[in-house]
Amino acid sequence: MSELGCVPDALSYSVVLKVLCDDSRSQRALDLLQMMSKEGGGCAPNVVAYSTFIHGFCKEGKVSQACDLFDEMVQQGVKPNVVTYTSVIDALCKARAMDKAESFLRHMVNHGVRPNNVTYKYMIQGYSTLGWLKEAVKIFRETTSRGLILDDVTRNLFVASLCNHGRSKEAAEFAHQMIETGTTVSISTYSIILGELCRNNCTEEAIILFRKLGAVNVKFDITIFNTMIDAMYRVQRREEANILFAAISANGLVPNASTYRIMITSIVKEGSMEEADHMFSSMETSGYAPSSVLLNDIIRMLLEKGEIVKAGNYLSKVDGKCISLEASTGLLMMHLFSREGKYHEQIRSLPARYEFFGVSTVE
Template sequence: PSTIFTYGILMNCCCRTRRPELGLAFFGRVLRMGLRTNVVVATTVLQCLCGAKRTDEAVDILLHRMSELGCVPDDFSYNIVLKSLCDDSRSQRALDLLRMWENERGVCSPNVYTYNTVIHGFFKEGEVSKACNLFHEMAQKGVPPNVVTYSLTIDALCKARAMDKAQLFLRQMIHKGVRPNNVTYNVMIHGYCTLGQWKEAGKMFREMTRQGLIPDIVTWTSFMASLCKHGRTKEAAEFFDSMTAKGHKPDLVMYHVLLHGYATEGCFADMINLFNSMATKGTRSVSRCMDLFNSNICTLQNG
């Protein structure tokens, strides 16, 4: 005979295959059969409801019905519903639910993932002050921010062009013993490049590489474009060479940035050398590369 564990597996499979309504149908059968529900199955029900965009029903079950089902929600149960609310751009409702959870003082309490979820939700909705307030609050409540928390905050500040504040958060996290990762530095570099602050971007780039971290290709391209824009194509080429020396394969966009930089500065010989290296390294879409080369030759002639 089927047990609650069997149905739990079936419901979880439904969630994973994005068929939440079928998972809920299986739960209906569980109720009709009178099987005793456990917290794992109840949490899977929450997943199914959230996946079916029925988050309000999930909130109701979390707060009122799980006790009727004979189980107590755990942190995973709360985090599923909180994330669904934030995904629905209802981060304030998620914060209200977080407050209720804190006041219950039950067997579990909000963790760093919980706070990260709501903080990220506020940032996505443009509620920077609410997100920053929650950032400071979590530390006061004994939940230290981790690299994800800091990176989320720094990313939002960079997008808001508040680079001074982003820099303060970066220094704070290092002071607190939280090691920045690729994401942290990438958003800082991109933020500086967006504002044309290539000197600061260069400092951040060098700090990143000193710690053994490698910027992603988007950040490399953004940084090189910023250098070329400020007439420092030679320096951009040095960074380009250092990237390829470490085994990173440049894409067509990066080649275009460098070719255009050379064209703008009238460096015809460097353009020829770069194009030849593209061919010898087997860069894909050679015809596209030729188009890039020709367009930049035109730029050189018109200049």
């Protein structure tokens, strides 16, 4: 262009600058930026040129150089915009320099530039990754108060961080707020919160949230049904658990292996073996082969109840399959059958290959 007597304008420089930055050729881009500064006038670097170059440095992990260029930009009287600030904040958060990221956020607000959902996203992800929950909660509240929408990855990371640090109830409070404000949230976010509430013995809170979600017609997946069925059984609300099990098909879903495992083991614990046998048959009819974990769980529970004959029925299901007894199951059998005279008759009802567990007492 120069050889033809055509002077490049700011747009020409910006286009080439972007290509160099996208191609991680930061030194060439820096040379070009200096050329723009020398040209002056209409070619002087503007906010777009500086922001492009700063983003390029950040993408290459050159955070210090990006910050230096930001300072130069301000000194030259070019006002950074939301894109400029967000690029630097993103790089600082990824470098786990949250104090500097927070300083940039304050600088941004103090100079009349409003953070957007992407800016807040990087701050929340940075705080959550480091477990700085007080700061993450503050930013999350500010984001929702402004009606900004965070992406699923950020929401999930935030609530998971709260749950992992024993603050599942607080995560549930945010879930209630999002429901009440009509914020669109993916089912995976709710699944994380419900799961953590149940694991932390906050079953009542989980049930309340679950019902509230149902009231606003949230479409549940099978994972949430499994979580809530298990929770219902844990607090002896069997009828409600059975209603949820029946609701699976009504919601266009089908029970999976985890569903059957939860149902069968919960029913066995309650001593309803006929119903457990029926559920076990339904599982096999549905195409789910019993796993080694499930069979061992059932056998151990029956042995602990002294139901040797019934345990023998499930021991027979192990035969002919690529399933083996777990060490804990074998040890339990040896412990029980070592009790002199107590299980002589029941031992004889076991499949022949397992009678050796009680051979010393039978003799």
